[in-house]
Amino acid sequence: MAKGTMREAFAADPKRFETFSATDGDLLLDWSKCAVDADTMAMLEKVADAADLEGRRAAMFEGKKINITENRAVLHTALRNLTGKGVVVDGQDTKAEVIAVLDAMGAFADAIRSGKAAGATGKKITDIVNIGIGGSDLGPAMVTLALAPYHDGPRAHYVSNVDGAHIHDTLKGLSPETTLFIVASKTFTTVETMTNAETARKWVEKALGKEAIGKHFAAVSTALDLVAKFGIEQDRVFGFWDWVGGRYSVWSAIGLPVMISVGPRNFRAFLDGAHEMDEHFRTAPMRKNLPVLLGLIGWWHRVVCKYPARAVIPYDQRLSRLPAYLQQLDMESNGKSVTLDGTAAATPTGPLVWGEPGTNGQHAFFQLLHQGTDFIPVEFLAAATGHEPELKHQHDLLLANCLAQSEAFMKGRTLEEARAQMLAKGMKPADVDRIAPHRVFSGNRPSLTILYRKLDPRTLGRLIALYEHRVFVEGTLFNINSFDQWGVELGKELATGLLPVVEGKETAANRDASTAGLVGHIHQLRSAE
Numbered sequence: 001m002a003k004g005t006m007r008e009a010f011a012a013d014p015k016r017f018e019t020f021s022a023t024d025g026d027l028l029l030d031w032s033k034c035a036v037d038a039d040t041m042a043m044l045e046k047v048a049d050a051a052d053l054e055g056r057r058a059a060m061f062e063g064k065k066i067n068i069t070e071n072r073a074v075l076h077t078a079l080r081n082l083t084g085k086g087v088v089v090d091g092q093d094t095k096a097e098v099i100a101v102l103d104a105m106g107a108f109a110d111a112i113r114s115g116k117a118a119g120a121t122g123k124k125i126t127d128i129v130n131i132g133i134g135g136s137d138l139g140p141a142m143v144t145l146a147l148a149p150y151h152d153g154p155r156a157h158y159v160s161n162v163d164g165a166h167i168h169d170t171l172k173g174l175s176p177e178t179t180l181f182i183v184a185s186k187t188f189t190t191v192e193t194m195t196n197a198e199t200a201r202k203w204v205e206k207a208l209g210k211e212a213i214g215k216h217f218a219a220v221s222t223a224l225d226l227v228a229k230f231g232i233e234q235d236r237v238f239g240f241w242d243w244v245g246g247r248y249s250v251w252s253a254i255g256l257p258v259m260i261s262v263g264p265r266n267f268r269a270f271l272d273g274a275h276e277m278d279e280h281f282r283t284a285p286m287r288k289n290l291p292v293l294l295g296l297i298g299w300w301h302r303v304v305c306k307y308p309a310r311a312v313i314p315y316d317q318r319l320s321r322l323p324a325y326l327q328q329l330d331m332e333s334n335g336k337s338v339t340l341d342g343t344a345a346a347t348p349t350g351p352l353v354w355g356e357p358g359t360n361g362q363h364a365f366f367q368l369l370h371q372g373t374d375f376i377p378v379e380f381l382a383a384a385t386g387h388e389p390e391l392k393h394q395h396d397l398l399l400a401n402c403l404a405q406s407e408a409f410m411k412g413r414t415l416e417e418a419r420a421q422m423l424a425k426g427m428k429p430a431d432v433d434r435i436a437p438h439r440v441f442s443g444n445r446p447s448l449t450i451l452y453r454k455l456d457p458r459t460l461g462r463l464i465a466l467y468e469h470r471v472f473v474e475g476t477l478f479n480i481n482s483f484d485q486w487g488v489e490l491g492k493e494l495a496t497g498l499l500p501v502v503e504g505k506e507t508a509a510n511r512d513a514s515t516a517g518l519v520g521h522i523h524q525l526r527s528a529e
């Protein structure tokens with residue numbers, strides 16, 4: 001916004017909310033508390049046109065190989081397009097394959113839920129442990145928490161970290177007789193997952209014997225040959241495809257633990273919600289298109305305003321893992337420094353994404369958001385109603401806090417207002433002079449709000465798809481490939497080489513001095529134990 005503050009803009013234009021908000025069904029996006037005006041929006045639309053956003057969007061939906069560094073199509077949208085026309089990739093009809101896997105998942109989920117597919121000793125499965133990391137963990141873990149009111153099947157647990165503490169503490173309260181492990185890995189080579197899977201296998205073998213493995217393991221992967229080698233029975237292996245990126249895979253068989261916990265019908269509603277958002281993204285005009293608008297605002301904040309980060313604050317406790325999920329979705333997709341043609345990016349690309357649920361964040365880091373030296377745009381998410389009618393008074397308080405925070409970021413408090421308030425409370429003028437500057441809020445700090453009716457499976461599907469497409473829009477404007485992740489490779493390679501050094505089987509002498517020093521210190525601390 002070229003002139004004035006947001007506070008002035010709201011005072012001058014009673015229709016500011018109507019102008020800078022949009023809906024898709026019961027989902028509302030309000031970006032009126034971002035420092036934009038009509039000229040900004042017109043400029044952003046031109047940026048989108050110049051980047052051929054519409055052409056690139058069509059290429060994604062049509063299954064063109066837009067992931068150019070891996071020569072892959074990007075078709076997570078095909079995983080939830082169960083009624084429309086299918087897309088053919090490399091001669092394969094994606095729709096037929098998707099439906100076949102979904103049907104197999106449904107049959108397996110029903111068998112586990114009913115007890116038909118029992119454990120080796122005939123006991124019903126009560127707990128599922130998903131072993132996976134990154135996209136094979138964050139999506140289903142986040143969704144499991146979000147859909148807690150819909151759980152009527154076995155409990156779902158998630159083990160991701162190679163730190164043995166994670167699987168140890170998870171298994172502590174569980175019985176091998178009633179536990180099913182789902183080994184989830186797109187590549188089936190990820191060292192964290194394979195290490196935890198081995199630990200789980202030993203745990204089951206120790207209690208129930210080798211022959212019990214078949215009844216206590218299932219797998220989800222694109223690498224069916226490697227799954228077979230691990231020894232998981234064929235009818236418990238659920239595939240997906242290289243046109244599904246790990247961080248976009250919750251809609252695929254990676255969602256199996258969710259389906260088992262909430263049932264195939266609720267899982268289908270989740271997919272349908274995402275498909276509705278796909279259709280909205282594909283067809284709605286730019287000015288009313290929620291993912292496009294969210295992406296344009298994100299680009300504006302990052303590239304024009306140069307804000308380094310954005311905070312995602314769901315005023316919805318069950319979305320407490322959404323920030324972690326979005327960290328991977330957004331930062332692994334758009335944390336890139338080269339453009340599609342391999343040249344250095346001339347503008348900043350994806351921001352740092354972080355957050356915590358409200359109201360908890362308020363009592364932790366909101367101080368910095370209100371009065372810190374950096375401006376960090378905040379994204380609020382909230383449901384009009386909760387799932388607990390008897391606790392409506394708590395939901396009202398939650399919403400009041402959410403609205404109060406966005407109002408405070410926008411309005412701020414001037415020195416005069418701070419002084420007047422303090423004097424009205426009867427404070428001594430000398431104290432007022434001394435303390436008032438500390439009680440000033442600059443205001444004009446941007447935030448946007450996403451409101452929905454209730455966090456049901458369909459709404460959750462729409463919300464996640466909204467964020468997926470937002471990442472696509474921003475990646476398109478940055479002119480980068482949002483669908484590869486070469487930046488995670490180097491650390492993995494070095495870890496492989498460092499393992500024998502940590503184990504003490506190889507010397508650290510040819511490492512850099514810091515690494516060698518740290519290894520030496522670890523060995524010293526261990527020898528003192």
Ligand SMILES: O=P(O)(O)OC[C@H]1O[C@](O)(CO)[C@@H](O)[C@@H]1O
Pocket residue numbers: 133134135136184185186187188189190193246247332485488
């Ligand atoms: O599902 P996989 O193949 O085990 O990979 C897990 C995660 O690892 C990554 O490749 C990053 O290391 C992510 O992109 C992916 O979601």
